[in-house]
Amino acid sequence: MRVSLEQAIAELKQGGVVAIPTETVYGLAADATNDSALRKIFAIKQRPADHPLIVHIGDINQVQDWVTTFPDVAIALASTFWPGPLTLVLPAQPHVSRVVRGDEPTVALRIPKHPVALALLTQGGLSVAAPSANLFTQLSPTTAAHVEAGLGEAVPVLDGGACDVGIESTIVSVNADGQWQLLRPGMISEQAIAVVAERAAHPHVPAATGGDAAQPIPKVPGQHALHYSPRTPLLLFKDRASLKQENERLQLAGLSCAAMLLGDGDVPNCPHVNLPNSPDKVAELLYSTLHDLDAMKVDRLLVELPPNLPIWLAVLDRLSRAGYR
Ligand code: TXA
Ligand code: MG
Numbered sequence: 001m002r003v004s005l006e007q008a009i010a011e012l013k014q015g016g017v018v019a020i021p022t023e024t025v026y027g028l029a030a031d032a033t034n035d036s037a038l039r040k041i042f043a044i045k046q047r048p049a050d051h052p053l054i055v056h057i058g059d060i061n062q063v064q065d066w067v068t069t070f071p072d073v074a075i076a077l078a079s080t081f082w083p084g085p086l087t088l089v090l091p092a093q094p095h096v097s098r099v100v101r102g103d104e105p106t107v108a109l110r111i112p113k114h115p116v117a118l119a120l121l122t123q124g125g126l127s128v129a130a131p132s133a134n135l136f137t138q139l140s141p142t143t144a145a146h147v148e149a150g151l152g153e154a155v156p157v158l159d160g161g162a163c164d165v166g167i168e169s170t171i172v173s174v175n176a177d178g179q180w181q182l183l184r185p186g187m188i189s190e191q192a193i194a195v196v197a198e199r200a201a202h203p204h205v206p207a208a209t210g211g212d213a214a215q216p217i218p219k220v221p222g223q224h225a226l227h228y229s230p231r232t233p234l235l236l237f238k239d240r241a242s243l244k245q246e247n248e249r250l251q252l253a254g255l256s257c258a259a260m261l262l263g264d265g266d267v268p269n270c271p272h273v274n275l276p277n278s279p280d281k282v283a284e285l286l287y288s289t290l291h292d293l294d295a296m297k298v299d300r301l302l303v304e305l306p307p308n309l310p311i312w313l314a315v316l317d318r319l320s321r322a323g324y325r
Contacts, residue, residue, distance in 0.1 A: 001156050002144065005116065008158040009124035017041055019133040019147045020120060021160025022112040024085050024169050024186070025140040025287065026147050027056070027130025028155070029120075038099040038129055044151060047136040052102030053129035054087050054169070055109050058121030065127075066107050068093055071178040076200040077193065083113040085165050086188050089173035100129050110169055116160035132168060133157075137227050139294070139322075142166055142287045149291075166284035167318055185314040187283055227321040228287075230294035234301040234323030240265065243302050255299040260289055262304050271296065279311045286315060290322065 003011065008018045012029060015037040020029045028045060030037035032055045042049055055066065060078055063070050067090040074088050092107035101107055112118065120126065132140040133147045133155075141147045144159040170186030172193055180197055182190045237243035243259065247270050250257050259272035262282070266272060273289050275282050293301050303319060306312040 001153055002159055003156040005119060005123070005158065008120060008156065009126065011156055012037075012120075012124065012126055012128060017044060017155065019141075019144070019151070019155055019157040020117055020128070020130060021114050021144075021158065021163060022056070022117045022130070023114045023163055024112070024165045024167060025142055025163055026133040026144070026157075027054075027117075027128075028133040028151070029056070029128040029130040032056075032100055032127040032129040033097065035097055035099050038097060041129065041131060042099075044155065045131060045134070045136050047131065049099075050102045051131075052104050052106075052108060053100050053131050055100060055107060055127055055129050056112055056117065056121060057109055057127050058111065058118060060111065062127065063090075063109060066093060066096055066109060067091055069176045071174055071176065073178045073180055073197045073200040074174040076196050077172065077174070077180075078111075080196045081188055082111040083118060084111070084188065085113070085169040085186055086110060086193075087169045087171045087184075089171060089183060091176055106173065108171065114160055114163075116158060120158070137229060139228055139230050139290055140168065140287050141291075146288070146291055162288070164284055166286055166288075167314055170314070185317045187280065187314055189310060189313070191310060228318050229322045230290050230301060232294050232296075232298060232301045234290075234303060236303050236305050236319060236323045236325045238305055238325075240304055243267065243304055247302060250300055257300040257302050258293045258296050258298045259302040260293060260304065262306055267302070270302070271298075277306075279306070279315060282306065282315050286318060 011018050015034050017030045017040045019026050030041050087108050087110040089106045089108045096107050134140050134150045142163040144157045147157050170188040171184040174180045247267050257270050259267050259270050261272050261274050263277040
């Protein structure tokens with residue numbers, strides 16, 4: 001069910017949930033100060049209760065309502081990248097809902113860049129917790145139609161068009177001493193974070209992710225090995241030749257497939273989407289392409305991986321959680 005901005009604000013104030021657009025992915029929003037509203041998010045998503053949620057705020061001055069300390073490095077990062085696809089995890093004030101925190105001593109905050117999300121937060125005077133508006137472990141939505149296909153028509157959706165970043169925000173935790181750590185890669189790179197953080201003269205705790213998507217997944221609540229996955233089994237390939245070889249093998253076995261390729265070219269007898277060979281474009285189109293390929297109901301999805309380079313880290317992270325090598 002589509003709703004207007006005014007209806008969305010009213011619904012959220014009454015303790016309801018509404019799917020809202022952000023620049024990254026659509027979020028399933030509820031008033032971040034209302035525990036019974038927040039529990040509805042977990043129920044609809046079928047998400048485990050110990051997974052913390054990101055609180056979306058409309059103004060940097062609201063940070064102090066949520067945290068015990070806002071270290072210089074976090075101020076520098078927020079001033080540089082907000083509104084935008086950066087989430088900061090900071091020490092939480094004791095009053096912050098345990099439902100939002102997933103019982104962690106910290107709270108995750110971000111100011112989204114999408115004009116509709118910002119209008120909702122500022123006009124409504126709201127702070128909303130919003131995980132991606134999909135069922136737990138499934139593909140994140142980047143359009144209102146994806147939300148409806150995944151969660152059903154009963155969930156109110158505020159349509160703000162297609163998301164232009166396309167994958168979830170970069171998450172950085174900052175402790176009271178100003179030490180920071182990358183918890184989830186996103187389109188704001190670790191290098192870009194480091195440049196701003198170093199200017200604020202604060203140390204970096206080496207992250208478990210580093211520059212290599214093949215490294216172990218960091219211990220972050222709510223990050224699962226298989227996440228962001230389509231219903232169709234998805235296979236990942238380091239190069240076009242091995243993808244084509246697998247396609248031939250599948251054809252011989254009588255199985256159908258569809259492929260996502262980087263750059264030009266084709267795969268015999270296999271419908272495919274050619275994405276432009278650019279990290280920003282692939283991120284923007286990644287989930288919508290996977291949603292489209294999934295809807296074809298073939299036996300296997302074959303995905304060509306981008307090179308293992310830092311600029312591709314966030315896309316590699318999402319793909320490695322969506323399928324198998
Ligand atoms: O781009 C995004 O971040 C989107 C849009 C809607 O804003 N939201 C999103 O939410 O990706 P979600 O629930 O899918 O991911 C939230 C993740 C959690 O799974 C967890 O890894 C991390 O944020 N997180 C949240 N609070 C945390 C905390 N207190 N400590 C550590 N990690 C936290
Ligand atoms: Mg999610």
